[in-house]
Amino acid sequence: xxxxxxxxxxxxxxxxxxxxxxxxxxxxxxxxxxxxxxxxxxxxxxxxxxxxxxxxxxxxxxxxxxxxxxxxxxxxxxxxxxxxxxxxxxxxxxxxxxxxxxxxxxxxxxxxxxxxxxxxxxxxxxxxxxxxxxxxxxxxxxxxxxxxxxxxxxxxxxxxxxxxxxxxxxxxxxxxxxxxxxxxxxxxxxxxxxxxxxxxxxxxxxxxxxxxxxxxxxxxxxxxxxxxxxxxxxxxxxx
Amino acid sequence: xxxxxxxxxxxxxxxxxxxxxxxxxxxxxxxxxxxxxxxxxxxxxxxxxxxxxxxxxxxxxxxxxxxxxxxxxxxxxxxxxxxxxxxxxxxxxxxxxxxxxxxxxxxxxxxxxxxxxxxxxxxxxxxxxxxxxxxxxxxxxxxxxxxxxxxxxxxxxxxxxxxxxxxxxxxxxxxxxxxxxxxxxxxxxxxxxxxxxxxxxxxxxxxxxxxxxxxxxxxxxxxxxxxxxxxxxxxxxxx
Amino acid sequence: xxxxxxxxxxxxxxxxxxxxxxxxxxxxxxxxxxxxxxxxxxxxxxxxxxxxxxxxxxxxxxxxxxxxxxxxxxxxxxxxxxxxxxxxxxxxxxxxxxxxxxxxxxxxxxxxxxxxxxxxxxxxxxxxxxxxxxxxxxxxxxxxxxxxxxxxxxxxxxxxxxxxxxxxxxxxxxxxxxxxxxxxxxxxxxxxxxxxxxxxxxxxxxxxxxxxxxxxxxxxxxxxxxxxxxxxxxxxxxx
Amino acid sequence: xxxxxxxxxxxxxxxxxxxxxxxxxxxxxxxxxxxxxxxxxxxxxxxxxxxxxxxxxxxxxxxxxxxxxxxxxxxxxxxxxxxxxxxxxxxxxxxxxxxxxxxxxxxxxxxxxxxxxxxxxxxxxxxxxxxxxxxxxxxxxxxxxxxxxxxxxxxxxxxxxxxxxxxxxxxxxxxxxxxxxxxxxxxxxxxxxxxxxxxxxxxxxxxxxxxxxxxxxxxxxxxxxxxxxxxxxxxxxxx
Numbered sequence: 001x002x003x004x005x006x007x008x009x010x011x012x013x014x015x016x017x018x019x020x021x022x023x024x025x026x027x028x029x030x031x032x033x034x035x036x037x038x039x040x041x042x043x044x045x046x047x048x049x050x051x052x053x054x055x056x057x058x059x060x061x062x063x064x065x066x067x068x069x070x071x072x073x074x075x076x077x078x079x080x081x082x083x084x085x086x087x088x089x090x091x092x093x094x095x096x097x098x099x100x101x102x103x104x105x106x107x108x109x110x111x112x113x114x115x116x117x118x119x120x121x122x123x124x125x126x127x128x129x130x131x132x133x134x135x136x137x138x139x140x141x142x143x144x145x146x147x148x149x150x151x152x153x154x155x156x157x158x159x160x161x162x163x164x165x166x167x168x169x170x171x172x173x174x175x176x177x178x179x180x181x182x183x184x185x186x187x188x189x190x191x192x193x194x195x196x197x198x199x200x201x202x203x204x205x206x207x208x209x210x211x212x213x214x215x216x217x218x219x220x221x222x223x224x225x226x227x228x229x230x231x232x233x234x235x236x237x238x239x
Numbered sequence: 240x241x242x243x244x245x246x247x248x249x250x251x252x253x254x255x256x257x258x259x260x261x262x263x264x265x266x267x268x269x270x271x272x273x274x275x276x277x278x279x280x281x282x283x284x285x286x287x288x289x290x291x292x293x294x295x296x297x298x299x300x301x302x303x304x305x306x307x308x309x310x311x312x313x314x315x316x317x318x319x320x321x322x323x324x325x326x327x328x329x330x331x332x333x334x335x336x337x338x339x340x341x342x343x344x345x346x347x348x349x350x351x352x353x354x355x356x357x358x359x360x361x362x363x364x365x366x367x368x369x370x371x372x373x374x375x376x377x378x379x380x381x382x383x384x385x386x387x388x389x390x391x392x393x394x395x396x397x398x399x400x401x402x403x404x405x406x407x408x409x410x411x412x413x414x415x416x417x418x419x420x421x422x423x424x425x426x427x428x429x430x431x432x433x434x435x436x437x438x439x440x441x442x443x444x445x446x447x448x449x450x451x452x453x454x455x456x457x458x459x460x461x462x463x464x465x466x467x468x469x470x471x472x473x474x475x476x477x478x
Numbered sequence: 479x480x481x482x483x484x485x486x487x488x489x490x491x492x493x494x495x496x497x498x499x500x501x502x503x504x505x506x507x508x509x510x511x512x513x514x515x516x517x518x519x520x521x522x523x524x525x526x527x528x529x530x531x532x533x534x535x536x537x538x539x540x541x542x543x544x545x546x547x548x549x550x551x552x553x554x555x556x557x558x559x560x561x562x563x564x565x566x567x568x569x570x571x572x573x574x575x576x577x578x579x580x581x582x583x584x585x586x587x588x589x590x591x592x593x594x595x596x597x598x599x600x601x602x603x604x605x606x607x608x609x610x611x612x613x614x615x616x617x618x619x620x621x622x623x624x625x626x627x628x629x630x631x632x633x634x635x636x637x638x639x640x641x642x643x644x645x646x647x648x649x650x651x652x653x654x655x656x657x658x659x660x661x662x663x664x665x666x667x668x669x670x671x672x673x674x675x676x677x678x679x680x681x682x683x684x685x686x687x688x689x690x691x692x693x694x695x696x697x698x699x700x701x702x703x704x705x706x707x708x709x710x711x712x713x714x715x716x717x
Numbered sequence: 718x719x720x721x722x723x724x725x726x727x728x729x730x731x732x733x734x735x736x737x738x739x740x741x742x743x744x745x746x747x748x749x750x751x752x753x754x755x756x757x758x759x760x761x762x763x764x765x766x767x768x769x770x771x772x773x774x775x776x777x778x779x780x781x782x783x784x785x786x787x788x789x790x791x792x793x794x795x796x797x798x799x800x801x802x803x804x805x806x807x808x809x810x811x812x813x814x815x816x817x818x819x820x821x822x823x824x825x826x827x828x829x830x831x832x833x834x835x836x837x838x839x840x841x842x843x844x845x846x847x848x849x850x851x852x853x854x855x856x857x858x859x860x861x862x863x864x865x866x867x868x869x870x871x872x873x874x875x876x877x878x879x880x881x882x883x884x885x886x887x888x889x890x891x892x893x894x895x896x897x898x899x900x901x902x903x904x905x906x907x908x909x910x911x912x913x914x915x916x917x918x919x920x921x922x923x924x925x926x927x928x929x930x931x932x933x934x935x936x937x938x939x940x941x942x943x944x945x946x947x948x949x950x951x952x953x954x955x956x
Contacts, residue, residue, distance in 0.1 A: 209276045212275040224366065466605075688754070
């Protein structure tokens with residue numbers, strides 16, 4: 001495992017460089033309640049490089065110098081001792097436990113960015129939709145894209161997201177997440193019961209706006225359930 | 240269709256210039272949860288010019304250079320290929336799908352600004368008031384003006400806003416919104432079921448403060464309904 | 479009515495000068511949801527001068543130059559044409575409709591600052607406590623002072639705030655507010671049904687922290703009521 | 718009681734110096750609703766010095782010059798007239814009433830930082846879990862460490878926090894808090910009924926992230942209880 005450790009990969013004066021964007025986005029995700037207490041994260045893939053925030057740190061205090069850079073493609077082996085890096089932080093930081101799950105979004109959907117949140121709206125949705133699917137219709141779903149990277153959904157579509165069961169180690173979700181993505185090829189994200197959600201997009205902007213749209217739908221769906229309102233309508237029985 | 244494309248229309252050092260105000264207001268609307276995930280927006284009309292934010296972008300990251308400028312008056316044809324512009328952004332940005340709806344507020348109410356939100360308070364109000372009207376009394380409604388541009392309501396008035404049914408394409412709401420505005424000439428805004436609200440005012444300040452007042456009323460109205468409290472009182476039966 | 483109009487009264491480089499503090503505090507009250515849509519406000523009295531924000535404006539955008547300054551004492555006559563000012567803004571701004579109510583806090587409690595909010599927690603409290611008193615015990619009430627300017631309450635005290643009925647014009651609340659303050663000499667504030675709350679303190683810091691404490695108590699009280707929990711305990715029946 | 722009063726202890730250009738961190742963290746705790754109305758606080762211990770914010774002040778407006786510095790170890794006697802200080806603010810500020818409780822975290826857990834909040838999520842948890850223990854399982858508890866300073870909990874563990882009864886004076890909680898920490902040696906914090914929570918960690922970062930994790934769990938636990946969902950699962954009866 002010969003690795004370069006090229007710090008220049010995370011030094012840029014461009015605010016839209018991934019090493020600058022990730023800290024800024026994490027600060028705003030913290031404000032949204034998506035990444036409190038070190039949970040959650042984001043990665044950005046630009047061609048053959050993947051930029052990832054470290055694990056187990058305060059997400060609202062990440063600096064560009066904390067960012068890991070990995071080459072893409074590479075097999076992302078679950079024993080992560082085999083992972084190849086282009087750049088690791090000098091500090092004693094751990095690589096993200098989400099890495100194999102982010103890789104699913106690249107390998108199976110050709111995503112350019114993937115976001116993981118612990119939003120309570122997502123978690124409550126997985127509790128109030130106890131089956132394997134979160135489903136909602138006749139809400140503002142048109143900001144979400146089919147499969148996360150395809151064409152936008154229409155108001156008349158029904159949004160469906162698979163819900164997988166949680167595991168003690170984040171890495172162990174890799175296979176069940178991949179399975180759900182294959183079984184539901186149109187799904188724009190994967191919910192993890194009692195844990196959160198993974199959402200991806202063609203680039204960081206689309207991953208972010210789709211995460212916002214889905215979080216909005218989880219939130220309004222939960223409010224509707226608690227108010228006793230139906231969350232999926234047949235065309236015939238409009239409220 | 241001969242068009243100028245005058246970039247100077249969106250360059251100003253005055254923070255109150257519409258091209259500077261729209262980005263600033265959109266950032267604050269994002270904080271309020273009104274425009275998450277690219278939804279919602281605002282336009283400002285100053286005499287014969289209309290400034291509009293682009294469609295489908297992150298509303299909290301708009302720059303003055305992203306603003307469209309259209310001449311007023313013009314017929315706003317629903318096939319928007321016929322729209323005339325004074326200035327379009329150089330970037331590959333789409334004009335707002337709200338344009339025909341904003342035009343209703345100019346043509347039917349002589350508004351100077353119109354705001355569209357996807358606020359969950361508005362959406363929940365349209366679900367808990369399943370008929371064609373949202374109604375509330377004996378709350379702080381005196382910040383709202385009759386017809387949006389007339390005199391202020393009094394505490395003793397009952398606020399009524401029409402609710403129209405949503406359509407897959409925003410543009411297709413134009414006629415039903417206009418119809419509702421004509422049928423309810425005192426209405427200060429129009430709710431769109433399962434979607435959000437349109438609110439206008441004589442200028443951007445009044446449009447914004449009225450949107451805040453109405454959003455406050457949607458929120459407290461929803462809380463009251465869920466708590467089993469009556470939202471409209473006869474004078475005789477004060478709580 | 480001979481008036482000076484001394485602009486120097488609102489020009490200071492000291493961030494703690496009332497003319498600088500009021501805009502800053504109003505911005506933070508806006509973030510708290512206390513003064514949306516032009517409602518609510520704050521005044522600060524320093525010896526013989528009273529600084530008040532104008533009426534009907536966006537509270538988060540007030541500038542020092544917008545502040546009114548009135549001499550104290552003066553009879554505050556409800557026909558406000560007789561009010562005396564030391565300084566009025568050059569702009570076309572209206573004096574605050576809260577003025578006579580702020581005056582109650584000076585005349586009856588010797589307050590140095592009074593805050594008025596439209597907080598939904600206050601409004602919901604007036605709906606879920608339908609009688610003339612909001613009452614709560616065994617919560618963090620020790621940040622509140624007896625009569626607003628006296629010694630701090632203890633955890634073992636029961637907090638009681640009178641609730642007065644709303645009127646269409648803010649000024650018309652003056653007498654019923656004064657009556658409630660006289661009838662409940664220990665009350666640290668006065669709730670206005672379906673409208674909001676008035677809270678005062680010996681200075682702006684105490685007025686602000688007491689408003690925060692009371693708002694916290696309205697919020698937790700409302701949550702407890704909606705969850706079916708008792709909000710006042712006898713010592714014998716601790717939960 | 719001979720004391721130095723060394724102001725240089727709170728003057729540093731390093732943003733991570735405790736005297737700079739405490740004001741910054743208090744501002745962010747205020748945004749989270751943890752320390753409104755002067756309640757709550759944080760201390761940081763670095764080797765033989767303890768930095769503590771003053772009592773009864775607006776937590777979002779603390780300055781480095783307001784910080785108290787105490788030597789560690791010292792017996793922290795409940796009659797606080799005997800406390801030894803390395804530095805007291807020149808201003809008329811009171812030392813924190815939380816001091817003896819913070820000392821529990823140093824003496825019994827060797828903590829490097831302790832945080833006290835009045836978060837409504839914590840308070841509601843103490844009301845909806847009326848017994849002596851708050852318990853939750855199958856949620857994102859892995860950000861919490863056993864005993865607050867040990868190894869991280871696993872998703873399969875059940876989180877348990879003792880709840881002690883409140884007293885009128887904060888200092889009087891010292892003994893019951895210590896008792897609860899001894900009785901529940903794995904507890905990562907102590908809830909105080911109708912009051913708030915104390916959470917500690919090996920350093921300020923771990924204390925803060927664990928407080929966030931616990932507050933998240935109080936919040937989701939309360940939501941689950943109110944929605945009628947079970948908050949502790951046997952492995953056999955997964956939802």
